[in-house]
Amino acid sequence: WRMDETYIKVKGEWKYFYRAVDKEGNTIDFLLTAKRDMKAAKRFFKKAIKRNGLPELVNIDKSGSNKAALKSINKEDSEAPKVDPIVIRQCKYLNNIIEQDHRNIKRITRPMLGFKNFYSAQKTLAGIELMKMIKKGQMIGGDGLSPAGQFYSLAA
Template sequence: MMAERGIDVDHSTVHRWAIKLLPALEKAFRRRKRAVGRSWRVDETYIKVKGQWKYLYRAVDKAGDTIDFLLCAHRDKAAAKRYFEKSIEWNGEPEVVTIDRSGANLAALGAINAGRETPIRIRQSKYLNNIIEQDHRAIKRRTRQMLGFKKFRCARILLGGIEVMHMIVKGQLNDGGVGQTPAQQFYSLAG
């Protein structure tokens, strides 16, 4: 886009702009995000940062809408609990959460349920999580084209931007019923 306008911009400049502007874009999106369903499918996928595998926790509802995401350095009970607490804070309590056979997710949900009057129902089934497994592909497709992440902080910010754009394309931005294209929704969010 910049080259079409006769402006020569280096890729590192675009990277610095993204690191600076994506957190504000994600914050604006969260204020205008549509409500999600009460049946969640939760899973984690692997992302390579500085040559080491890190874990991107993600969840979608029954309709396939993205609920939330969190990049963590470890795959343990503390990371899973932090992800669930963040997701519940932003999206409300789910009625049922479907997970695979991950012991960390089960332990984190057990700890969250311990303090609740009405516990969240937990289902463990790898086949019911096919929706989230297929949704991982869109994120992996974007990250595969990149040269890799060199810093954890940058990876977290850039993955947040990728997730926001993925949610806009899926129609999760509340645009007031205007029926805008994803590009128009992005511009309304950035403006």
């Protein structure tokens, strides 16, 4: 996995949008939080692991909160039998995939000049991520359909 966070403006204040992608650039998970601390990072990792399983390796930037959260998860999992710890790799260049992926979100949200409330920001960002996942062909059952066809199949 490659994991990073970016800033999103909500009510004139910066909030933190955590995202993870795999090595092909496919979205693994995302979460909008009010704070950028170990608690928020741990909540993001727990959510991503619950939905996608335990990763072998996670590439992160030099963020101390992300590293502390992963170490905490490793400590919890070390008590479980036959669970290998998550390898933590801190290298900013290996996160170029996700940094470029952030650019698409910023491109869409910048003209909005921020969001009025946290709830609308969460829902709008979830919709943006869903559309990106459809374009990347990540929707289950969307084989052979165009992105528009996949989108319309959601409503059916």
